[in-house]
Amino acid sequence: MFGTQSQRDLSLEFQSQIPILRPSIHTRRANLTVKFQDLYGFTVEGNVDDVNVLNEVREKVRQQGRVWWSLEANKGANWYLQPSISEGIALKSSLKFSALANAITLKRLIRKGIPPVLRPKVWFSLSGAAKKKSTVPESYYNDLIKATEGKVTPATRQIDHDLPRTFPGHPWLDTPEGHAALRRVLVGYSFRDSDVGYCQGLNYVAALLLLVMKTEEDAFWMLAVLLENVLVNDCYTNNLSGCHVEQRVFKDFLAKKCPRIAMHLEAMEFDVSLVATEWFLCLFSKSLPSETTLRVWDILFYEGAKVILHVALAIFKMKEEQLLITHHVGDVISILQRTTHHLFDPEELLTVAFDKIGSMTTNNISKQRKKQEPAVMKELDQRFRRLNSLKLDDK
Amino acid sequence: MARTGNKNIQAKLVLLGDMGTGKTSLVLRFVTGKFLEYQESTIGAAFFTQVLSLNEATIKFDIWDTAGQERYHSLAPMYYRGAAAAVVVYDITSMESFVRAKKWVQELQRQANPTLIMFLAGNKADLEEKRKVGFEEGEQYAKENGLVFLETSAKTAQNVNELFYEIAKKLAKASPSRPTGIKLHSRSQQNSRRMFCCS
Ligand SMILES: Nc1nc2c(ncn2[C@@H]2O[C@H](COP(=O)(O)OP(=O)(O)OP(=O)(O)O)[C@@H](O)[C@H]2O)c(=O)[nH]1
Ligand SMILES: [Mg+2]
Numbered sequence: 389m390f391g392t393q394s395q396r397d398l399s400l401e402f403q404s405q406i407p408i409l410r411p412s413i414h415t416r417r418a419n420l421t422v423k424f425q426d427l428y429g430f431t432v433e434g435n436v437d438d439v440n441v442l443n444e445v446r447e448k449v450r451q452q453g454r455v456w457w458s459l460e461a462n463k464g465a466n467w468y469l470q471p472s473i474s475e476g477i478a479l480k481s482s483l484k485f486s487a488l489a490n491a492i493t494l495k496r497l498i499r500k501g502i503p504p505v506l507r508p509k510v511w512f513s514l515s516g517a518a519k520k521k522s523t524v525p526e527s528y529y530n531d532l533i534k535a536t537e538g539k540v541t542p543a544t545r546q547i548d549h550d551l552p553r554t555f556p557g558h559p560w561l562d563t564p565e566g567h568a569a570l571r572r573v574l575v576g577y578s579f580r581d582s583d584v585g586y587c588q589g590l591n592y593v594a595a596l597l598l599l600v601m602k603t604e605e606d607a608f609w610m611l612a613v614l615l616e617n618v619l620v621n622d623c624y625t626n627n628l629s630g631c632h633v634e635q636r637v638f639k640d641f642l643a644k645k646c647p648r649i650a651m652h653l654e655a656m657e658f659d660v661s662l663v664a665t666e667w668f669l670c671l672f673s674k675s676l677p678s679e680t681t682l683r684v685w686d687i688l689f690y691e692g693a694k695v696i697l698h699v700a701l702a703i704f705k706m707k708e709e710q711l712l713i714t715h716h717v718g719d720v721i722s723i724l725q726r727t728t729h730h731l732f733d734p735e736e737l738l739t740v741a742f743d744k745i746g747s748m749t750t751n752n753i754s755k756q757r758k759k760q761e762p763a764v765m766k767e768l769d770q771r772f773r774r775l776n777s778l779k780l781d782d783k
Numbered sequence: 784m785a786r787t788g789n790k791n792i793q794a795k796l797v798l799l800g801d802m803g804t805g806k807t808s809l810v811l812r813f814v815t816g817k818f819l820e821y822q823e824s825t826i827g828a829a830f831f832t833q834v835l836s837l838n839e840a841t842i843k844f845d846i847w848d849t850a851g852q853e854r855y856h857s858l859a860p861m862y863y864r865g866a867a868a869a870v871v872v873y874d875i876t877s878m879e880s881f882v883r884a885k886k887w888v889q890e891l892q893r894q895a896n897p898t899l900i901m902f903l904a905g906n907k908a909d910l911e912e913k914r915k916v917g918f919e920e921g922e923q924y925a926k927e928n929g930l931v932f933l934e935t936s937a938k939t940a941q942n943v944n945e946l947f948y949e950i951a952k953k954l955a956k957a958s959p960s961r962p963t964g965i966k967l968h969s970r971s972q973q974n975s976r977r978m979f980c981c982s
Contacts, residue, residue: 546852549803556821588802588852589826627857659861662847665827674826718845721830768857775890 428678453503515689517609543578543586554591587624589669635661636760675728683734702741790840800872801880802851805906808937840955868900876913908934
């Protein structure tokens with residue numbers, strides 16, 4: 389358990405991580421775009437309103453931190469390190485009332501955000517990464533990295549190519565040290581799961597995991613649990629079939645939850661996958677501001693992959709009126725991009741994602757996935773055959 | 784410059800080719816005039832618009848810049864469907880990327896809009912000392928397959944504007960008899976340098 393001393397240390401570290409952003413007088417006067425670094429070192433461009441929003445968000449993060457500390461003081465430091473809700477439900481009969489109450493508190497608390505200093509610890513245990521790691525020898529990661537040293541595969545070549553192309557300009561990721569760490573995580577994973585190998589998109593995900601988790605080994609296990617347990621299967625393998633399935637499920641839900649938008653876009657022959665594919669594969673890391681992305685990931689690691697659907701639907705929902713008056717593909721894309729890039733207030737997004745979109749049960753989502761799978765497989769298979777017949781003609 | 788009485792053509796253009804061949808760099812050079820030594824890899828695709836004014840027509844490009852990694856291949860039809868023009872890009876320092884480019888050409892010949900205008904771009908022409916694919920090789924293949932061929936460099940801007948001008952010219956020429964993929968557009972042009980990048 390944390391003593392009072394260590395609690396103070398944590399909150400101090402926490403405070404120092406969050407400087408108040410003060411735009412200069414000049415930028416305040418004119419509504420100019422200002423550039424600044426956010427909490428995770430990313431350069432953000434926004435106007436003064438955005439800066440104000442970010443400052444408010446930081447204040448909220450601080451308050452949220454205090455809620456977590458006081459709960460720790462009450463319930464003990466590791467009160468939340470228990471089976472996740474989904475596991476908990478299966479064990480319901482054997483769960484004590486207090487554990488269930490904790491689970492409910494925790495779900496609410498996580499939707500309000502995990503304080504950045506606690507993220508590594510909370511993510512690691514609630515996602516199942518800790519458990520995954522505990523099933524293999526202590527030296528697994530180091531052995532894996534040693535075994536991959538000096539090996540060249542198609543995956544390692546692609547990874548090397550993408551290292552300087554992953555968030556270029558970031559003060560840590562874009563340094564020799566950052567590249568080396570990202571390389572080890574991605575190469576290590578490509579050897580762990582040769583079906584996945586390396587898929588572009590994972591570079592962004594792993595990079596953000598590194599920034600949050602602080603240690604490379606923990607980032608590796610988070611990546612593993614994400615791909616093996618949290619997300620739907622085969623999102624990143626071979627022909628991205630899992631991603632195709634998820635896109636179809638998303639389209640179905642859009643038609644149900646936002647029928648006017650779905651109809652309007654369909655009439656324009658705008659396929660929502662054109663924009664949503666990147667959201668699903670990079671888990672919003674290339675589209676949303678970092679703290680907003682990580683708030684989505686807070687929930688992702690606790691509640692599962694349905695969060696991605698919720699958030700994707702919310703982005704459309706938030707701009708319903710604007711989207712309904714578009715006539716051109718370019719306008720739709722520009723609205724969605726302006727929206728995602730400026731979503732500095734996670735609350736704004738998450739409120740829509742959960743309150744306005746309404747519930748989608750895991751059961752229902754699984755059913756939808758099962759329904760779409762055969763169609764996707766058939767389509768991919770037909771395509772594969774067509775392409776193969778091209779190759780045969782070639783000879 | 785106001786040109787009265789000329790055609791407004793809206794055309795969908797798609798870029799295809801192996802990862803890292805310089806698709807995004809070519810589009811960015813055309814749209815923003817800039818080049819970055821390290822360009823973020825594209826996931827799914829990125830969308831850009833750019834307007835080119837010729838004497839005979841104003842072309843408004845809707846550009847889909849696709850992801851190059853092999854496994855993203857299964858997403859490509861969504862992006863080339865209904866395209867009026869395609870640029871298949873390879874990297875002159877990589878034979879592998881040239882082989883990939885040929886596969887793209889074949890696929891487009893079979894699967895895409897039959898009136899699709901196809902260009903082949905051998906990019907990174909500035910890296911002469913590392914060249915693996917000869918100019919003649921690219922030219923020859925293009926000739927055999929009825930493609931327009933250019934060697935380009937997004938880095939030095941060599942042939943980049945030329946590439947897009949050639950495409951625009953071909954589109955302008957083809958437009959009256961070509962209803963698919965091109966929308967004749969009567970709305971006036973609002974903004975000629977807007978850029979949307981999916982990152
Ligand atoms: N020397 C040289 N480098 C180039 C040129 N064009 C692109 N590059 C570099 O090659 C790398 C890849 O360029 P991108 O434009 O991202 O390639 P892409 O085809 O979009 O790659 P994906 O998005 O991964 O499919 C970047 O680091 C560019 O800076 C060029 O003409 N000359
Ligand atoms: Mg690209």
